[in-house]
Amino acid sequence: MPTPAVAYLTQTFRAEAGIVISASHNPYYDNGIKFFSSEGTKLPDDIELAIEAELDKDIECVESSELGKATRLNDAAGRYIEFCKSTFPSTLSLSNLKIVVDCAHGATYHIAPNVFKELGADVIAMGVEPNGIN
Structure with a gap:
């Protein structure tokens, strides 16, 4: 999905957040993660920095029952x-x-x-x- 589509659908479905893995116009190996707020807008810089700090930490494994679930939106x-x-x-x-x-x-x-x-x-x-x- 195009990045603007994820922003639109995040807001439309009243999701808590939207996430896109994209390198945009760059090569695939430059892929990064883009987060959107529930309003379909870019997250504030301080929240993005907090997420990045969490991603830099060592991975802590948990049982799958403790994880959130992803749902495919077929349409x-x-x-x-x-x-x-x-x-x-x-x-x-x-x-x-x-x-x-x-x-x-x-x-x-x-x-x-x-x-x-x-x-x-x-x-x-x-x-x-x-x-x-x-």
């Missing part, structure tokens, strides 16, 4: 696509337009082409085969 992409479409002015139309979208094999590969298609454009999608390192 996350669809929800974000609908949100993106809702921000497009209703007075404009992409009908009869041919658009080339280069997703650069990034996180928008399954979002951007669909947004433009569903807004009526004839889409030529490029760079839609991410492999985890490109």
Whole structure:
């Protein structure tokens, strides 16, 4: 998922936090962790520093029953696509337009082409085969 999608979904689902593992436009080996508040905004620097301090500590193993649970949101992409479409002015139309979208094999590969298609454009999608390192 694109980073802005996680911010949006964190707020929409009233989650306590959102987390993204991303190198953004950098090589995959520069991956880092981005945290979002329950409002879908960047955490304050002092909270990020506190999290980093915890991550620097030795790992303490606990029983799996003591851990939180992750839940997959199967329609996350669809929800974000609908949100993106809702921000497009209703007075404009992409009908009869041919658009080339280069997703650069990034996180928008399954979002951007669909947004433009569903807004009526004839889409030529490029760079839609991410492999985890490109």
